[in-house]
Amino acid sequence: MRRITRRRGILLGVVAAVVSAVVVLLSTGLGKDPSVVASPLVGRVAPDFTLSQLNGPPMTLSKLRGQVVVVNFWASWCTECHTEQAALDQTWQQFQDSGVVVVGVNFEDTTGDASDYVRTAGVAYPVVEDTDSRTALAYGLRGIPETFIVDKTGRIVDRIIGPVDATKLSSEINEVLLAGAR
């Protein structure tokens, strides 16, 4: 009789452990958006690039060291990129004299389409072309628009998936500028 009770206890313990493990896995996993994958690049030095500008000389990221850089991947065919255009322009206007550079990295696009969009939409910040998508791969791009904030030391401090919000972006840039000033 005692042996059966002990056996049942072990069995119940095993069942309880399995159920608890499943509950813990579900409760931690279900709260996350599976499409949002944390970038291993956040906290690391941003991959350097030298890319040709649509209207200007080639641009090298490492030469912008000492400034906060907003690297935004976009394309003329991407409707969500059009949505965030105003926010990026506003950020550029607001911070260009405070040591902040916005760089648009054109992804999987043609020079003609990109130039047409830049002209008609009145994009004022520098736009470079990632013709072979190598920069996109180095940044672990999973879609567009995607934006990386690089601090004055050249480290990526945040990755924003989807269209940026002007208010959130400016408050984040202010934080990065403050952190850099300390």
Add this chain to the structure above:
Amino acid sequence: MNAAAAKARLRTKLPVLMVLLAVLVGAITLAVVAVRGHQAQPSQAQQVQQIAAGLHCPICKDLSVADSPAPLAQQMRAEIAQKLRAGESAGEIRASFVAAYGDSVLMSPPRRGLSGAAYFLPAIVILVGVLGAAVLIRRWVRSPETGPADDVEAAPLSATQRRAVHRALARLREEEPA
């Protein structure tokens, strides 16, 4: 009698032997496939295909870099080819993509950390299942011959019990038709 006992013993062991035989055949097949797979040196295109097949296309749903027609996947394949030409190993190439995308770029989970459970848990489950099945089969085969009642030794009867048995037998004999 001896022949019957041997037959019964064989009948008991037969399921276990069959399970062992199946495991042995499976292991030999896997070993042959594993050895043959490494015999021929794959071409660079095959190497690109192999590495690309192990990477998730980052902008697709459930497609490997090898299977995806997306321009980014094409670029990844071109990058793999270039890295191979530069003398990088498959592991180094995979590591470079993991550095940018994280472990989620791999089609198979890494063998370290919590993801490692995906490799050893199935083996444990199969082992426990095989052992459980073996125990059940053994019990099932043995039960008609040696049930629990056979294992229990008859307890000696007390004098009162013996007298009661005698009385019951005598009554039965009296009631029996002549």
